[in-house]
Amino acid sequence: MTIEPSCNxxxxxxxxxxxxGNLLAGAAGVGAVGQLVHPAVARELESKQKQVLIFLLNGxxxxxxxxxxxxxxxxxxxxxxxxxxxxxxxxxxxxPYTATVANKLAVVRSMxxxxxxxxxxxxxxxxxxxxxxxxxxxxxxxxxxxxxxxxGGDLPGNIHIxxxxxxxxxxxxxxxxxxxxxxxxxxxVPLNVERPDxxxxxxxxxxxxxxxxxxxxxxxxRRTAHTEAYQSSFDQAVKLIRQKTLFDVTKESVQxxxxxxxxxxxxxxxxxxxxxxxxxxxxxxxHNNYDSHMENFNFHLExxxxxxxxxATLMQDLDDRGMLDNTLVMLITEFGRTPTIQPDNGRDHxxxxxxxxxxxxxxxxxGVLGATxxxxxxxxxxxxxxxxxxxxxxxxxxxxxxxxHSVGGNKVPIGAPExxxxxxxxx
Amino acid sequence: xxxxxAVLAIFFALLPSSVIQAEDVTSDELPLHRLIDEHIExxxxxxxxxxxxxxxxxxxxxxxxxxxxxxxxxxxxxxSFIASEHLEKRTTLVDELQSTEQYARRMATYFDVALMERxxxxxxxxxxxxxYLADSxxxxxxxxxxxxxxxxxxxxxxxxxxxxxFYLDRDVDKDTLVRDIGRLFLGVxxxxxxxxxxxxxxxxxxxxxxxxxxxxxxxxxxxxxxxxMVLQEMITREVEFTSVFSPDTTQKTGPRLIDALLExxxxxxxxxxxxxxxxxxxxxxxxxxxxxxxxxxxHESPEFSRNxxxxxxxxxxxxxxxxxxDMHHSSNPPSHPDLLDRLSKRFAESQFDTKKFIRLLTLSDxxxxxxxxxxxxxxxxxxxxxFAVANMKGLSPEQLFDSLLxxxxxxxxxxxxxxxxxxxxxxxxxxxxxxxKLITVREELRAAHVAEFVSLFGTPPxxxxxxFSASLPQALFFANSETxxxxxxxxxxxxxxxxxxxxxxxxxxxxxxxxxxxxLPVEEELAIVREQLQAAPAEQRRTAITELVWSLLxxxxxxxxx
Numbered sequence: 008m009t010i011e012p013s014c015n016x017x018x019x020x021x022x023x024x025x026x027x028g029n030l031l032a033g034a035a036g037v038g039a040v041g042q043l044v045h046p047a048v049a050r051e052l053e054s055k056q057k058q059v060l061i062f063l064l065n066g067x068x069x070x071x072x073x074x075x076x077x078x079x080x081x082x083x084x085x086x087x088x089x090x091x092x093x094x095x096x097x098x099x100x101x102x103p104y105t106a107t108v109a110n111k112l113a114v115v116r117s118m119x120x121x122x123x124x125x126x127x128x129x130x131x132x133x134x135x136x137x138x139x140x141x142x143x144x145x146x147x148x149x150x151x152x153x154x155x156x157x158x159g160g161d162l163p164g165n166i167h168i169x170x171x172x173x174x175x176x177x178x179x180x181x182x183x184x185x186x187x188x189x190x191x192x193x194x195x196v197p198l199n200v201e202r203p204d205x206x207x208x209x210x211x212x213x214x215x216x217x218x219x220x221x222x223x224x225x226x227x228x229r230r231t232a233h234t235e236a237y238q239s240s241f242d243q244a245v246k247l248i249r250q251k252t253l254f255d256v257t258k259e260s261v262q263x264x265x266x267x268x269x270x271x272x273x274x275x276x277x278x279x280x281x282x283x284x285x286x287x288x289x290x291x292x293x294h295n296n297y298d299s300h301m302e303n304f305n306f307h308l309e310x311x312x313x314x315x316x317x318x319a320t321l322m323q324d325l326d327d328r329g330m331l332d333n334t335l336v337m338l339i340t341e342f343g344r345t346p347t348i349q350p351d352n353g354r355d356h357x358x359x360x361x362x363x364x365x366x367x368x369x370x371x372x373x374g375v376l377g378a379t380x381x382x383x384x385x386x387x388x389x390x391x392x393x394x395x396x397x398x399x400x401x402x403x404x405x406x407x408x409x410x411x412h413s414v415g416g417n418k419v420p421i422g423a424p425e426x427x428x429x430x431x432x433x434x
Numbered sequence: 435x436x437x438x439x440a441v442l443a444i445f446f447a448l449l450p451s452s453v454i455q456a457e458d459v460t461s462d463e464l465p466l467h468r469l470i471d472e473h474i475e476x477x478x479x480x481x482x483x484x485x486x487x488x489x490x491x492x493x494x495x496x497x498x499x500x501x502x503x504x505x506x507x508x509x510x511x512x513x514s515f516i517a518s519e520h521l522e523k524r525t526t527l528v529d530e531l532q533s534t535e536q537y538a539r540r541m542a543t544y545f546d547v548a549l550m551e552r553x554x555x556x557x558x559x560x561x562x563x564x565x566y567l568a569d570s571x572x573x574x575x576x577x578x579x580x581x582x583x584x585x586x587x588x589x590x591x592x593x594x595x596x597x598x599x600f601y602l603d604r605d606v607d608k609d610t611l612v613r614d615i616g617r618l619f620l621g622v623x624x625x626x627x628x629x630x631x632x633x634x635x636x637x638x639x640x641x642x643x644x645x646x647x648x649x650x651x652x653x654x655x656x657x658x659x660x661x662x663m664v665l666q667e668m669i670t671r672e673v674e675f676t677s678v679f680s681p682d683t684t685q686k687t688g689p690r691l692i693d694a695l696l697e698x699x700x701x702x703x704x705x706x707x708x709x710x711x712x713x714x715x716x717x718x719x720x721x722x723x724x725x726x727x728x729x730x731x732x733h734e735s736p737e738f739s740r741n742x743x744x745x746x747x748x749x750x751x752x753x754x755x756x757x758x759x760d761m762h763h764s765s766n767p768p769s770h771p772d773l774l775d776r777l778s779k780r781f782a783e784s785q786f787d788t789k790k791f792i793r794l795l796t797l798s799d800x801x802x803x804x805x806x807x808x809x810x811x812x813x814x815x816x817x818x819x820x821f822a823v824a825n826m827k828g829l830s831p832e833q834l835f836d837s838l839l840x841x842x843x844x845x846x847x848x849x850x851x852x853x854x855x856x857x858x859x860x861x862x863x864x865x866x867x868x869x870x871k872l873i874t875v876r877e878e879l880r881a882a883h884v885a886e887f888v889s890l891f892g893t894p895p896x897x898x899x900x901x902f903s904a905s906l907p908q909a910l911f912f913a914n915s916e917t918x919x920x921x922x923x924x925x926x927x928x929x930x931x932x933x934x935x936x937x938x939x940x941x942x943x944x945x946x947x948x949x950x951x952x953x954l955p956v957e958e959e960l961a962i963v964r965e966q967l968q969a970a971p972a973e974q975r976r977t978a979i980t981e982l983v984w985s986l987l988x989x990x991x992x993x994x995x996x
Contacts, residue, residue, distance in 0.1 A: 141609060142625065144897055163906050177894035184891075184905030199910035203919030205980055213966075217985030220962060225991040228807045230818070233826050237904045237990040244909035414900075417758055424633070425678075 057368055057404040058283055058334040059152050060325075061291040062318065063135075064310075066127065066298030067361075069344040069354055071383060072099050072307040074362040075116045080382040082346035084304055093373050101311040104319035110373045111322050111331065112366045113432055117377025117386045120393040123342060123358035127298070130341035130358065135178075137397025138423050143180065146412075148400060149289045150179035150186035151421065155406050157288035161246055162253075163189040164288045168275045170295040181414045185236065188291065194275045196254045200247060215245055253285055254278065267317045276317035280324055283334060301353040303344065322366065331367040335403045338364040346384045360386045363396060369403030371434050394426035402428040466780060466791075467798040473773035474800045474821050483822040484811045489804040491516045492953035493996065494524055498796060499952075500829065500995045501750055502531040504540035505836035508843075509948035516954070528796045532789055535572065541788070542567035543832050544749060549584070549600055549618055552888065552895045557589075557663040558599035561877075566596035577742055577786035578732035581619060586728030589664035601665055606655050612647045617760035617898070619731055620692065621741035630677045637763040644675040645690020649727040656716045666717040667724060669706045671698055689723055691730055692737060698723070737762065739778040739786070744768075746788065747777070750795045752825030752995075753818050760898070769819040805996040827995040828902030831887040834993070841950045841987060843929045844921035851920060852879045886917070902994070912988040922987075923980050933979045939964040942979065950986040 076099040077083035088097035091109035098106045105112075122139060123130050129140045136145040146154070153164030165186060171193035179187040189197050202208060218241065226234040252258055256278045267273040272294055279290045294314055299306035318338075325331045343361025344354035360379050366372055377389040401408035401422060408422035422428075464472065478485060489497070495515040499507040507515070520526065531537055542564045550563070570580050580597075589598030604610045609628065616624040624632070624643045632638035652670035655663050672688045689696045699721050711717035731738050740762065748754035755768040768774040781791055795801050805824040807816055816822040829837060839845060856875065890911055893900055912918060924931035929949050936942045943963035947955040955963065963982060970978035986992060 144894055177889070180894060180897060181900060183900060183903035184908065185903055187905060187907070189906060197910065198907065199914040202914055203916070205919045205923040205977075206914075206984075207977065210977060210981060214981040214984055217962065217966065217981060218988045221985055221989035221991060224958070225989060225996075228809070229805060229996070230807070230813060230823070230826065233828070233902050233994055234990050236902070237993060240904035240906055240909040241913075241988070243906045244913050247906065247910070248913060414758075417761065418634070 056286070056288070056333065057156055058287070058330070059148075059156075059289040059400075059404065060279060060283060060321075060334055060336045060367070061148065061289070062336075062338040063131075063291060063293045064297050064314070064338065064340040065131075065293050066296040066340075067130075067342050067344055067356055068297045068340040069299065069303060069307055070116070070360070070362040070379075071344065071346070071354075072101055072304070073311065074098055074102075074114050074364060075379055075383060076100075077379075077381070077383045082348065082382040082384065084348065086304070096375055099311075101307055102315050104316045108319045108322045108326075111326060112364050113370050113372050114375045115363045115365070115377055115391050115396070115429075115432070116360075116375060116379055117388060117390050118343075118361045118363050118393065118396065119386060119390050120342075120358055125356065127341055130356070134339055134341055134393050134396075137394040137426065145419075146180040146182045146186070147178040147188075148397070149188050149291050150182045151401070152289040152404070153179075153186040154182045154412070155401075155421075156404065161243065162285070162287050163243065163247070165189065165291075166191060166282055166287050166289070167291045167293065168194050168278055169293045170271065173293070181419065182412065185240065191254060191278070194254075194256070194271065194278050196251055197247070200251055202248070211248070215241075253282070256281060266320055268313075270313055272313050273317040276321045280321055283325070283330065284328075297340065299344065299353055300349070300355055301351045303348070303352055303354040305352075325367070333368050335368040335370065335400065336366040337400060346382060360390075363391075365399075365403070365432060369405065369434055371432055376429070376431055389431075391429055392426060394423040395429050398422040398426055398428035399432050402433055466777070466794040469776060469780075470773065470795070470798040470800055473770050473776075474798075477770060478820065478822055481817060481820050481822070482815050483820045484808050484815065485799075485822040486804040486806055486808055486816070486824065488799060488802045489824065490953075491523075493804060494802060495527065496952035497824075497995060498524075498528060498531065500833055500837070501796070502528065502540060502792070503534060503536035504543060504830075504833050505536070505840050506952050508840055509945060509952075512948050512952040524802070525797060528793055532793060535568075538568040538572035539564075541571040543830075545571075547830070547892075547899065548745065550603065551614075551897060552892055553603055554895060556603040556605070558596055558602055562596040563599045566594075571788070574787065574789045577788050578738070578782075579786070581738065581742075582728040582732035584728075585615070585619070585731055586722075586725045587665070588667075588724075589662070590658075598665065601650075601653065602655065602663055606650070606653050606665060608647055608650055608653075611650045611653075612643060615650070615727075615731075616643075616646060619741060620735065620737040621744060621756065621760055621762040622692070622737070623760040630679050635761075635763050635765065637765070640675060640677055641685065641687050641690065642692055644673050644685075645687045645692075645695070648673050648687065648689040649723045652719075653724055654717075658716070659714075664716065665724070666711065667719050667722055668711070668717050669719050670723065671700075689726065691727075691735055694730075696726065696730065698726075736778065739782045740774060742786070742788075743777045743781050743791070744774065746791060747795065750792065750801060751821060752827040753821075757819065769821075824996070826902070829891075829993060829995055830899075831891040832884060833995070834891055835884050835887045837992070838917070838921065838987065841929065841992070842921040842983070843927065843932065843949070846926040847921055847928060848880070848883065850926065851883070852876055855879050883917070904993075909988075918984070918987075922983055924976050930976070930980050930983050933983070934976055939967045942967065942982075946982060946986065950983065951989075951991055 071077055071082065071084055072086060076086065076088040076097060078086065078088045087100045089100045089103065089106055091098050091106040093109045096109055096114070098109065120133050123133055124140060132140040132143060132147075135147040136143060138145050149165040149167065157164030165188050167188035168191045173190065173192050176190075177187060179185070191197060202211070206214065222234065222238055226238070247253070256264065256274055259277055259281060263277060267277040275292050279292050282290050294310070297306065297310055322336065325334055325336070340361065340363075343357040345357045348354060360383070377391055378387045379385065380387040398408040406421075408428060409420065409424070411418040411420050475485070492512065495507055495512050499505060515523065515527065545567055546560065546564050583594055583597040584600045587594060587598035587601060589595050589602055601611065604614065613623065613625045616622045622638065622642070624638055624646065626632045626634070627638045627640050627643040631640045648670060651673055652668035653665055654668065656666035657663055672686050674684050674686050676684050687695070688698060701720060706719055708718045708720060709715055744754045744756050744762075745759055748759055755770055755774045756762050756766065757769070784790055800821045803822070803824045805826050807813060807823050818825050839848060856879065890908055921928065922930060924934045929946075933942050933945055936945060940960055940963075943955045943960050946963065947953055947959065966978050966982055967975065
C-alpha cells in the first residue's frame with residue numbers, strides 16, 4: 008500500500024509570472040492611491056479592526072456560467088462572455104452588475120482540491136477549513152476569524168445569514184461553541200432572542216440582576232476560566248436581546264431596501280452590510296442552490312439573476328464607505344461543474360478546477376490568477392489548492408496562518424502545515 | 435407536595451449502617467484511595483500548593499450524584515443527606531448509587547460519548563448500543579472484556595452485535611479506525627503520523643500508524659442476505675508505506691501495537707479462509723487480525739490500562755493525569771507519573787473492575803476536596819494538575835437535561851409535552867395491542883428533547899469532549915427557550931408551583947436552593963429571596979417566584995459540577 012503524498016504540492020513549482028502580468032493594471036492603481044494617503048492615516052487604517060464577508064454559493068457554482076466563461080466551445084454552453092471593468096477580463100453575461108465591480112475583485116480560475124469527497128458537505132468542509140474533511144473536524148473560517156479577530160468582543164464574532172430552514176451547524180470544532188456561527192435562518196433574528204410569555208420585559212432587569220448576583224457569589228474564590236466564560240456568554244445574550252434591531256433590515260432606508268431588492272438574497276445582503284457596519288467581525292451569507300445536475304443553464308440564469316445585483320451593490324457600498332480597506336470579501340463554492348453537458352442540460356460536480364473570487368482587505372485586486380485550457384477541462388496555469396487559499400484568507404487580514412491554535416495543551420496549526428499562502432493574491 | 439423536615443429526614447435514617455469496606459487491601463499494600471492521596475499530596479510543595487479543605491456534604495452529594503447517576507439529587511435526597519449524622523454516609527451513598535440502574539445508565543452514556551463521539555447512527559442504533567453498555571456496567575463486566583468485545587466484534591452474533599457499532603458506524607474506514615483505536619484505546623493520537631513521523635512528537639512514528647493500521651486494513655463491511663451490515667476480513671499481513679519526505683523509500687510493517695511487532699501465522703495460498711470469499715460469501719480468515727488486536731489490547735497492552743485509568747480519572751476529577759487524554763508520550767508526562775503507574779497496575783490486577791476503581795476514587799481526599807480556592811491562596815499555586823482544589827466540570831448535555839428536569843420537577847410537564855406531540859402525530863398506536871410501539875414512540879419523543887440539548891451543549895460529531903466553554907446560543911437558550919418557558923412557570927406540581935404554595939419567604943428560599951443547587955441558602959441569599967418576594971405585589975408573586983427559579987437555573991453554579 009502506498010499513500011498519496013498530499014503534502015507535496017506541485018503548486019510551488021509553477022511560475023508566478025502570469026499572475027504578475029494579469030495584475031499589472033490593478034497593482035499600479037493601488038500604488039497610486041497608496042502615495043496619496045498620509046502615513047498617519049495609513050497607520051490608522053492598518054490598526055483598524057479587520058472584518059470579513061463571505062459569500063457561499065451553495066451546491067457548486069458553475070465556473071462556465073460565472074467567472075471562467077468559454078463561449079463558442081463544446082463545453083461553453085449557450086451564454087456569451089461580456090466585458091468587465093477590467094480590460095481584457097471577461098465574465099459570463101449572467102453577471103452584468105458584478106462585471107462593473109470587477110476592478111474591486113481578484114478572480115482565481117484555477118482552484119482545485121484532490122480526493123474531494125463526493126458529498127456537498129464534505130467538499131464544502133474542505134473549502135472552508137483548507138483540510139481534507141477525513142482529517143477533521145477542523146474549525147471553519149468564520150469561527151477561526153471569530154477566535155483570532157474578535158475574541159472577547161461584545162458582539163457575536165461570527166454570524167451566518169442562511170436561507171430558511173437552515174439550522175445551526177457545529178462549525179467551530181475545537182475552538183469551542185463560543186466561536187460557532189450564530190445562525191440567522193432566513194435572515195431572521197437568532198433562536199431564543201424573543202422573550203417567552205413566562206417573563207415580562209419589565210422584569211428582565213430583575214431576573215438578569217438576580218442571576219448576576221448568584222454568579223458573583225459563586226465566582227469568588229473559584230477558578231475564573233469557567234466562570235468568566237459563562238458570565239460573558241450571558242453578557243452577550245443580554246445585549247443581543249436588547250438590541251434586536253441589530254438584525255432588522257427594515258431600519259435601513261427604503262431607498263436602500265429598493266436598491267438591494269425585495270427577495271431574500273437582497274435582504275440578506277443588506278443585512279450583511281448592516282451587521283458589518285455595526286462591527287460584527289465575520290458575516291457569511293449563503294445563497295442556495297447551484298446544484299444543477301439538470302437544467303444547469305436555467306438554474307444559473309435564475310440563481311445568478313438573483314445574486315448579481317445585490318452582490319455588486321454591496322461591493323460598491325462597502326467601497327463607498329471606505330470599508331473595503333478593512334473588509335476581506337470572498338465568494339466561494341464547494342466545487343465547480345463538469346465541462347461536459349449532460350443530455351438533460353445538466354452539469355455534475357467537478358473538483359478538478361473551479362473559480363473563486365476575492366476582494367477588499369489585503370487583496371491585489373483587478374486581475375485574474377491562473378487559467379484553464381480552451382474548453383475548461385483542465386488547469387492550464389497556476390493551480391491553486393484549497394489549502395493554499397485558506398492560508399491566503401488568513402494572511403489577507405494580517406494574521407499568520409502558520410501560527411497555531413492552542414487547544415487544551417495541544418498546538419494545532421491554523422492552516423494545513425504543508426501549504427502556504429498565494430502571495431500573488433496579496434498586497 | 436410540600437416537603438417537611440420530618441419527611442425529608444427519613445431517607446437517610448433508613449440507610450443500612452453496614453460495615454464499610456473502604457479498601458481493596460492486598461496484604462501490605464495501601465488501600466487505593468490512600469495511595470492516591472499520598473501521591474497527590476507529595477507533589478503539593480512543587481507548586482507551593484495549599485489544598486482546599488474537604489467539600490461540604492452539600493457539595494459532595496451533588497457532585498457524586500452527577501458523577502455516578504448523571505443528575506443532581508432531588509431536594510428531598512439532598513436535604514436528608516445533609517441532615518444525616520451517619521458517620522460513614524459518604525461511603526454508604528457511593529455504594530448505594532453504584533448499585534442503581536442510573537449508575538449503569540450514566541456509565542453507558544459516558545462511554546457512548548467517549549467511544550462514538552456523537553456520530554449519527556448508521557447500522558447499530560444508539561439505543562441498542564447504550565443498553566449493551568448499560569448491561570455491561572450493571573453486571574460490572576471487566577472493562578478489558580468490554581474492549582475485547584468491541585475490538586473483536588464482527589456484528590454477526592446477535593447478543594454482541596451492538597458492540598460492532600464502533601467499527602460499523604465508522605464504515606470500517608481504516609484511517610478513522612486507526613486514529614480512534616489509537617486515541618480511545620491506547621491514548622495516542624497518531625493522526626499526524628499518517629504521512630511521516632509525527633512532526634512535533636518524537637515518540638509517534640510513521641510505523642506506529644501503519645503498524646496499527648494492519649489490524650484493520652483487511653476489514654470491510656459485508657451486507658448479509660437479510661440486509662444486515664456486518665464485518666468481513668480480507669487477508670492482510672503487512673502494509674507498505676512511504677514517507678512524503680522520502681518518497682523513493684518504501685517501508686513495510688506487520689501488525690504492531692506501538693512498538694510491539696506481532697507474529698502472524700502463515701497459511702498456504704488459497705487456504706487462508708474458512709470458505710472462499712465472494713460477493714455472497716463473507717470473508718472469514720482462519721486467523722483474524724481483528725481478534726488478535728482485541729486480545730492483545732485487552733490482555734497484554736500496558737497502554738490500554740493506563741489509558742482507561744486516565745480516562746476514568748478525568749471523568750471523576752475533571753482532568754486526566756495525562757492531559758490531553760490522547761497525548762500519552764514522553765514529552766507530555768503525567769502530572770503524577772508514579773501514581774499513574776501504580777493505578778494502572780492495580781486496575782489490571784483487579785480484573786479491570788471499573789466499579790471498584792471509581793468507588794475508591796470517590797473515597798479519596800483528592801476527589802472530595804472543595805472547588806473553593808483557600809482564602810488568600812493564589813490560583814497559580816493550585817493549578818488544575820495539582821488536584822489541590824477540585825476541578826470544576828461542565829455538565830454534559832445529558833446531565834444538564836436530567837438536572838433541569840429534576841430541579842424544576844417537571845416530569846409531568848414533559849410527559850404532557852410528549853402527549854401533545856403524540857396527538858399531533860395522530861398515532862393509531864394508542865390501540866392497546868400497540869402499547870409497545872407507543873412506549874417506543876414516547877422514548878423517541880423524549881430523546882428528541884435530549885437531542886436539542888446535545889446539539890446546543892454537546893461537541894460536534896467525531897470530536898472528543900472538549901473543555902468547558904459557554905456560547906451565546908446557550909445563554910439565549912437559558913434566557914428564552916421553549917423548554918425554559920414550559921418547565922419553569924408554576925403548573926402541574928412543578929417546583930415553582932410548590933414554591934408558590936409556601937407562605938414564608940424563608941421556606942421558599944430553603945426549598946428553592948435545595949431543589950436547584952442542592953444546598954441550603956446562606957443569610958445573604960435569604961435576604962435576596964425575602965426582598966424579591968416582599969417587593970412583588972400579590973398578583974405578581976408567581977412571576978417573582980419564576981424569576982427566582984430562573985436566576986438559579988441560569989447560574990454558573992447550576993451549569994457546573996463543582
